[in-house]
Amino acid sequence: MLFRILDPQTKANQFWRDFDRLNDELTRSILDSQFGSSSNFPPVNVYTKEDEALVTCLLPGLEPDQIEINVKDNLLSIHGKKKAEDLAEGTEVLRREIFNGEFRRTLELPFRVDREHVLAKFTNGILNIHLPRREEDKPKKVSISIG
């Protein structure tokens, strides 16, 4: 268990604060490598079915109108800009970890997308994009009669 000593006066306390901060940064860098939640490269999941792909992207703190989605053939691009909130006078920032600024992800899908029927939803900070496969590229069933 780690804890930070609140009294800033002694050198020993300074040592523990530095140790604690380094430990915290190391922990977060490991978590970032797994989860990527503090970067401008928001993490995505991609799922495919026979006739569509579903792309989900973690974008907490954004409004839907701050997100731009572009689709061309089999390329999907998610782009946006998150602006830091205006701080009232006399507000002191003690800790700033949430990313603000521009981000972009471009993904290559395994098939070309029907741009006209792309559907996007934004719920609880997660963007869900349904990308249907182009009709002409869908696998076609051919019935062969034996006789």
Added chain:
Amino acid sequence: MNTLTKENKQEVTESVEGKDQKSTPTVRVYSPNVDVMETEEAFYFRVEMPGVDQSSVDISIEKDQLILEGKFVMPEESRGQVRLAEYKEGNYFRKFTIGKAIHSDKAVAKMKNGILELTIPKMEPKKTKIEIQK
């Protein structure tokens, strides 16, 4: 790119126990990003909890310990073949020590677009007049 800005103020500090615990083989505990701000009247916390419904957030304050938890469950719709998985469902957890007297019963929280916003008013410092004995 890591954009963290670390400051070690004495009013709000963090305990890191419990991070990245694996309570079961499939459920992870993540450390969400937090912004902490302070005014003369209150502390403000903004916590990234994407995918967490308001009903799955648990905030507790005991003495000077603030614990923030949230449960992120993937929607149960059929998703087909996984091509890329950069995040998984799990629980969010962070714990802070607040080094000033606070009104925990007057704390106000709300969730919006995957961000938890928490305001905890500060308590006025108690003034005790001490008489000097003759």
